[in-house]
Structures are given as C-alpha cells and as structure tokens.
Amino acid sequence: MSAxxxxxxxxxxxxxxxxxxxEWDARYIDLTMGRRHRPTELTxxxxxxxxxxxxxxxxxxxxxxxxxxxxxxxxxxxxLPNRAHT
Numbered sequence: 001m002s003a004x005x006x007x008x009x010x011x012x013x014x015x016x017x018x019x020x021x022x023e024w025d026a027r028y029i030d031l032t033m034g035r036r037h038r039p040t041e042l043t044x045x046x047x048x049x050x051x052x053x054x055x056x057x058x059x060x061x062x063x064x065x066x067x068x069x070x071x072x073x074x075x076x077x078x079x080l081p082n083r084a085h086t
Contacts, residue, residue: 025065
C-alpha cells in the first residue's frame with residue numbers, strides 16, 4: 001500500500017462506495033457513478049482495483065453481485081466529502 005492522494009474522480013468514486021456501505025456491487029456502483037459523473041476511459045472495476053491497491057477500498061467477492069461488494073477503508077475517510085476537516 002502506498003501513500004496516494006486521490007484525484008477528484010477517485011474522491012467521487014470513494015463517496016459513491018461509501019454511500020453503498022459495503023452493500024453495493026461493482027455494477028451498482030457503476031450505474032450510480034454513471035448517473036452522477038462523467039465516464040472515463042477506465043471501467044469502474046479497474047478504478048476500484050486501483051483504489052484497492054492504494055488501500056482506500058476493500059472488496060468482498062464472497063457476496064453476491066458483479067465484481068464483488070465494495071466498501072471504503074479507514075484510510076479513505078479523510079478524502080470523503082464533509083470529513084476532510086474532521
């Protein structure tokens with residue numbers, strides 16, 4: 001795990017994952033991101049994997065759903081909206 005400062009796009013994705021509270025799979029996260037933000041050249045699963053390598057999200061592939069269920073880690077909390085100054 002490396003020290004990474006998330007981009008604005010990654011912060012948006014972290015906020016969506018946080019909203020899902022570990023219950024949303026990659027497909028639902030993708031649909032939610034698609035409604036709220038512009039697409040990028042990477043797939044949501046690729047973006048989630050990058051954040052996972054940075055230690056900002058964790059996946060639970062034992063649950064149901066496409067691409068596993070995702071949750072933010074404690075390391076991501078400072079990058080979430082309304083938590084940056086707490």
